[in-house]
Amino acid sequence: MFRHFLTLQQVSRRQISSTVRRQLVNKVPDKQKLFQESNGMPVHLKGGVGDAVLYRATMGLTVLGTAYVIYELVKAALPQKKD
Amino acid sequence: MAHQAHAYHMVDPSPWPLTGAIAALLMTSGLAIWFHFHSTTLMTLGLILLLLTMYQWWRDIIREGTFQGHHTPPVQKGLRYGMILFITSEVFFFLGFFWAFYHSSLAPTPELGGCWPPTGITPLDPFEVPLLNTAVLLASGVTVTWAHHSIMEGERKQAIQSLALTILLGLYFTALQAMEYYEAPFTIADGVYGSTFFVATGFHGLHVIIGSTFLAVCLLRQIQYHFTSEHHFGFEAAAWYWHFVDVVWLFLYVSIYWWGS
Numbered sequence: 001m002f003r004h005f006l007t008l009q010q011v012s013r014r015q016i017s018s019t020v021r022r023q024l025v026n027k028v029p030d031k032q033k034l035f036q037e038s039n040g041m042p043v044h045l046k047g048g049v050g051d052a053v054l055y056r057a058t059m060g061l062t063v064l065g066t067a068y069v070i071y072e073l074v075k076a077a078l079p080q081k082k083d
Numbered sequence: 084m085a086h087q088a089h090a091y092h093m094v095d096p097s098p099w100p101l102t103g104a105i106a107a108l109l110m111t112s113g114l115a116i117w118f119h120f121h122s123t124t125l126m127t128l129g130l131i132l133l134l135l136t137m138y139q140w141w142r143d144i145i146r147e148g149t150f151q152g153h154h155t156p157p158v159q160k161g162l163r164y165g166m167i168l169f170i171t172s173e174v175f176f177f178l179g180f181f182w183a184f185y186h187s188s189l190a191p192t193p194e195l196g197g198c199w200p201p202t203g204i205t206p207l208d209p210f211e212v213p214l215l216n217t218a219v220l221l222a223s224g225v226t227v228t229w230a231h232h233s234i235m236e237g238e239r240k241q242a243i244q245s246l247a248l249t250i251l252l253g254l255y256f257t258a259l260q261a262m263e264y265y266e267a268p269f270t271i272a273d274g275v276y277g278s279t280f281f282v283a284t285g286f287h288g289l290h291v292i293i294g295s296t297f298l299a300v301c302l303l304r305q306i307q308y309h310f311t312s313e314h315h316f317g318f319e320a321a322a323w324y325w326h327f328v329d330v331v332w333l334f335l336y337v338s339i340y341w342w343g344s
Contacts, residue, residue: 026308035150042095058135
């Protein structure tokens with residue numbers, strides 16, 4: 001959310017006060033432009049690099065988790081007796 | 084998106100139903116593994132996956148609605164039906180626990196001493212913290228309605244204040260209930276009284292936390308200008324859920340805390 005604070009050319013009306021909370025500028029039009037761009041990206045990746053990183057992390061955990069649960073369930077179903 | 088000849092929403096392919104299903108598998112299997120083999124790794128992994136799925140799925144819905152304009156009137160109607168049906172299913176969920184409570188309390192067995200509350204149980208005084216909790220939730224119902232009217236009238240600052248107050252009241256309820264749980268003279272293991280009390284009020288408390296979280300997301304969205312005076316269904320859904328949580332508490336208070344003492 002705070003990445004866009006660097007685009008100073010768009011914030012001519014915004015006042016930054018050191019004593020008062022910063023006035024939030026309406027970024028919805030910018031978001032609308034970003035997510036309506038005709039680039040063929042699906043909505044879950046359309047936000048940028050951060051989306052792809054989060055997606056890969058989630059899918060990685062999904063695949064690892066699936067393997068782990070099969071391993072644990074097989075281990076639970078076929079106990080190895082210790083002598 | 085400008086090329087469709089209808090007002091409905093054909094969603095992009097999404098990985099979140101799969102990750103959500105795997106999360107459910109990991110949480111349930113993880114629960115069994117925890118019970119039998121004392122390891123919480125699988126269950127924790129499932130929980131993390133569930134949180135990631137919920138965050139990204141709902142983030143995408145906000146993108147589709149607020150940023151891409153897919154939530155046309157017919158689509159919004161479907162979302163309304165969906166939320167109503169979900170809340171109805173939750174009503175039935177709680178109905179089961181109320182059934183269990185009334186089954187045990189209307190005809191107390193000899194093992195309990197033939198009375199309700201059972202012999203040996205000192206119930207909480209319904210006119211102390213539970214009454215305060217009732218006032219807190221009723222007040223939060225007023226503040227959430229104030230927030231709705233503020234949004235509809237374009238009063239940005241009032242909407243933010245009343246929504247924040249609603250959330251604070253929800254957190255106050257949760258804190259009070261946590262303290263009550265800690266100080267209670269009986270536990271969940273104290274027969275059917277303890278079971279019905281803590282399972283019913285416990286699930287209710289979980290729903291208060293879920294509802295407070297939903298409202299907090301709405302607060303963030305209101306601050307970021309997502310809601311317009313005509314279109315703010317996310318907030319309405321959160322408000323409906325909050326009223327449902329309030330009504331469940333009223334039934335809990337009258338049945339378990341008051342009549343049940």
